[in-house]
Amino acid sequence: MEQLLVPMICKVDKVIQETPDIRTYRLTFREEGLMDQFSYLPGQFVEFSLLGSGECTFCISSSATRKGYFDCSIKKAGVVTADIHTSLEEGDEVGIRGPFGNWFPLEDIKGKNLLFVGGGIGLAPLRSLIQYCIDNRSDYKDFTILYGARTSADMCYKDEIKEWQDNKSLNVVLTIDKPEETWTTNVGVVPKILEEVVKPVIENTKVITCGPPIMIKYTIQSLVKLGFADKDIITTLEMKMQCGLGKCGRCNIGSTYVCKDGPVFTNEQLKSLPDEF
Amino acid sequence: MNYTKQIQDIAAKLFAEGKIDVFVGYRMNGFDENQVPVLITDPQDVSKLVFTDKSVFNLVNYLKTDHTRRKRVGIVVKGCDSRSLNLMLTESQVKRENLYVVGICCEGVVDDAGEKMQNCTDCMVPDAVVSDEMLGTAVSGSGTLTYKKNADIVALAEKPLTERAAYFEEVFENCIRCNACRHSCPLCYCAKCCIDQETATLYNGANTTSAAFHALMTWSLHLAGRCVDCRNCEKACPSHLPLHLLHKQNESVIYENFQEHLAGVIPEDRGAFYKYSLKDPDDFIM
Amino acid sequence: MSFTTFVTDKAGLQKFYEAVMASRETYAPVEKFGKFDFKRVARLSECDPVSPIAKTLSIKPLFFPRTAKVMKYVATSAGTDVSEVDEDPLAVKRVILGAKHCDARSLQVLDKVYNWDYIDTDYQKRRENTVIISTRCDKADTHCFCTSLDYDVENLDALDVLVVNGADGKTYLEARTAKGEALLGETFTSDAVRVTKEEAAPEMKKQYDAFAASFRLKMDYKEVNAKLAKIFDTPEFENVSGNCVSCNTCAFVCPTCHCFKISDEKVKDTGVRYKSYDSCNNGYFTLMAGGHNPRPVKYRRWRQRAMHKFVYYKERFGENLCVGCGKCTISCPVNISIFEVVSQVSAAAGNRQ
């Protein structure tokens, strides 16, 4: 297995400072030809190693439909991510293993209305799917994105959100937790806006949600209250992982390996797991 | 040495008076004569408590766990345990008013093979130094304590440097870095140990000889002047490493050079490294 | 395919061991500080093939080393060079002497996790190249309960050669696999009676029955599996974990625990990535960078350990992740017995319903 744990070297093409503590790294493989072989689906993750510091798990925040690169959005939270923020710049090299894990049920959501509910850095895995769906727009019906952040400065992908807002076929709703002078639209936590502003159609709709654990908890509660079926609520779980191969045992929840059977779960599946996430 | 009856009575009385929430003692493990520490919260379980010369483990360790934090605790301490309790009190890890301490005048405990443990034959403070209630008659007698230097230390110190280095290389090589020594030590209460830092420039958990050296040396130096020689670490070590050597070495240096008393013997005393004397040896410094 | 059984005496066995050591790379229990660990040996006098089970560490590190180098890298001005490490010293042809029955059994359990989905080729290679000579114990130790976790003792083929001290004073060497057969055929020098498995079976059975009768601990693991599966939320876990000091040593000595961590170490521009043991009893095991920890308190980690051993692994791979060797109980500084705890919890669960 040791060779499965050896990463491939990637080059940082571009660093985008999304918010004060979130950066997006645009990566390509150093070796030519590998980028074309690197195929992944929205929702999968990679093991990202800053050589000399350590390895972390990040979801891929871009879609394979956009060729030639892939993105990882990284929030400064722990030891390695802090190192990444301070030392990793354009042109530097990182190690990548992956892609690992399962993906959003792309077949199931075809022909459905889609509602994306994201909070904070939780937009990263959703962005992968949003890009994928925008690139295959004709496969899907109504398309709503609800995104909340603590403050307007904490919103990531600001330029891209602007593009989405300009796109007439998308309905984008933004919210922040506390009122700000320059903020003209919604203020309030995501579940509240979901119930009061978005008022989603229940029939034929799939909800994809991701965010901090506490946000997911309350969002799922209000979605259930609104009448969504458990199988229509799709989320991605955050769990400590190290190998990504279903061996190291860190991501065990019951007999499930989040790195193999997840990280994308429907609420129905989540209910059958022991309450340890 | 058998204080089973007395401890059961004390625990029952404390529960009846509502003075404690949990009582930390020993019980039989149910199939041989070895004992298991037990945290009793239900007064009906008091009859499980025992205390004999098989009551080896230092219970002060449990004062740092979730099960006793912010609770009123009754605890049984032997001589060495009471010294570590004293240090825990001095270092503000537990509050004295939350504790009811049953001190034992300890005649020495025995290991798995039934022989008296080495630290007990060398014991200098057999009677509990902090207690609300003492059981048994004082073993140490009156008068000043005489320092008994550990025989293993003396034997090793006489060996030439190369032999000592080879011996310790073997010790560190056989360490499997489970960190059980640290976790079972009553005085290692840091929320995150400095050797667990996730920095690649240091060591990061790999089981190499140099990492074991790093971890054990750092650990023993953090316990220098604090180690009470309860041998919890040695009992926990799955490779049976002679960890006491490091601690006893530090203890003997401190005792012989600074004329300090043993760690934790005097209440409110923070140990040798928290004070100094103008007469400390200076000849090793240029 | 049927294999041969060699019948010999003590001296013949010694000679066989010596012949093995002379011709193969051999690992055997070596005593250090009163504890036996499997190390490379050259002479029979250095090791003890019948080391007491209570004092012997498991053979797991020979297949899943305590620390394995994953890769080495050097940062140069031209870029980063990643190189895989030199040849695996454990993947050469070798023989393990003095493994216990439970050790061999643990490999069978571990095979399941290493061979699902991504296949651990290093582990496989080590398994393939190793011939395990295992001595069946004559008597159970205080904490053993391997016979309770029922498996096919007569046909356990994770070991290659089984050594049994028959009740009739003879020593039986039974080949269990082609590898074992080959080793026996090549290196057995002294005179020995060669019989078939069936012919030796009565003596072997007699020894096994005497061995099985010496067990103090007996458990109905099916009942435990079923009961534990239903009681995730029982407060009993909180009670039984009270006296655990979270020292993690149980996981490090366990022959079946396979959790690991990946960590980097570097000096200047050169770094090494290691894969080394970790324990789910460790408070940081599931702690995430943001500060969220799914198992923040001791009893939850304890529950994970017990449930993983007796419920989750069984659900996923069809085996208990426990072989009943009692090593965790022996190593535990406070003598917590997993047998006792699991029985206690499932009994309490039974009472509750």
Next chain:
Amino acid sequence: MEAEVKDQLVSIEKPELIAPPNWEPVIMGILCNWCSYAGSDLTGTSRIQYPPNIRIIRVPCSSRVDPWFLIKSLQTTADGVLVSGCHPGDCHYISGNYFARRRFLVTKKLLNFVGFHENRIQFSWVSAAEGPKFAKVVNKVTEDIKKLGPLHLYKKENFEKK
């Protein structure tokens, strides 16, 4: 020649311990800001030569030196360590070096106990006015460690079990 070198090696005897030609020791010098660092400054400004083997780190006070620093430096690049502070009684923080003195003795004895030669861990008191003394100290430490040869015990860069 080889045997001669070997005789001087008092740490664990292994063939690779024999110093390669032109080998120069690396000495970690941890100096207190108020006395020894100023003293080393004075050595420089008074143009007194001392061996360039020492790599100096400035700390606020000799009691800032955690024994851990010594272990870490011996395990990485250093072949020896020199810690230097103010003379007893001259500490800028009144009593820091008295506390440090106790720690140093215990650390030195412990490292010696597990197999490091006592000359690998050295201490000195050097005041801001003692430029020549600093040069003398560094000279002595360098000489001592040159005699001992490179340190191979528990080095991190081996990255091996041994």
